[in-house]
Amino acid sequence: MKTKKERMEIPENIPVITPEMMDKTAIEIAKRSAGRKESPVKGVKEIECPSCGNSTMNYADDLTFEVVLAGERIVIPNLTGLKCSKCGEVAFDANSTKIIEKYTTGKPTGGYELKISTVGGGKIGMYFPKDVLRVMKISKSEKAILTPLSNRKMVIELLNSTA
Numbered sequence: 338m339k340t341k342k343e344r345m346e347i348p349e350n351i352p353v354i355t356p357e358m359m360d361k362t363a364i365e366i367a368k369r370s371a372g373r374k375e376s377p378v379k380g381v382k383e384i385e386c387p388s389c390g391n392s393t394m395n396y397a398d399d400l401t402f403e404v405v406l407a408g409e410r411i412v413i414p415n416l417t418g419l420k421c422s423k424c425g426e427v428a429f430d431a432n433s434t435k436i437i438e439k440y441t442t443g444k445p446t447g448g449y450e451l452k453i454s455t456v457g458g459g460k461i462g463m464y465f466p467k468d469v470l471r472v473m474k475i476s477k478s479e480k481a482i483l484t485p486l487s488n489r490k491m492v493i494e495l496l497n498s499t500a
């Protein structure tokens with residue numbers, strides 16, 4: 338997996354993963370390949386999908402699990418299991434489930450908490466938590482667009498600068 342360590346711009350809708358998570362995942366995947374533990378559903382074809390009812394569930398080894406935990410969006414690639422070609426329903430096999438559990442157990446879902454305070458001149462400032470900075474690689478001179486969604490909710494979109 339060559340792409341793992343590459344630095345790239347992260348468009349807003351592409352999930353991000355911390356370098357630590359990536360390393361762990363890489364280790365996990367390496368272990369799996371080393372063990373040559375084959376998926377019990379390998380080769381399975383055209384079984385009934387629990388979601389849409391079609392017989393379109395097939396073995397897949399390129400499944401991705403995605404979740405937001407403690408404000409971090411976590412993506413675990415290269416998982417094995419079944420995928421429905423009709424509706425996209427995914428069922429992970431035991432190995433993949435173990436890997437997913439390893440990363441998700443005991444971690445709260447949700448966003449980051451941050452402080453809002455006065456920064457002088459009557460202005461209000463928000464301080465990004467360190468984790469956010471680490472994950473998103475936000476730099477000091479970067480610009481952002483803030484879009485209020487309601488009076489309690491907003492979206493902050495970083496404008497691309499140097500990446």
Ligand SMILES: [Zn+2]
Nearest residue numbers: 386389421424
């Ligand atoms: Zn389906």
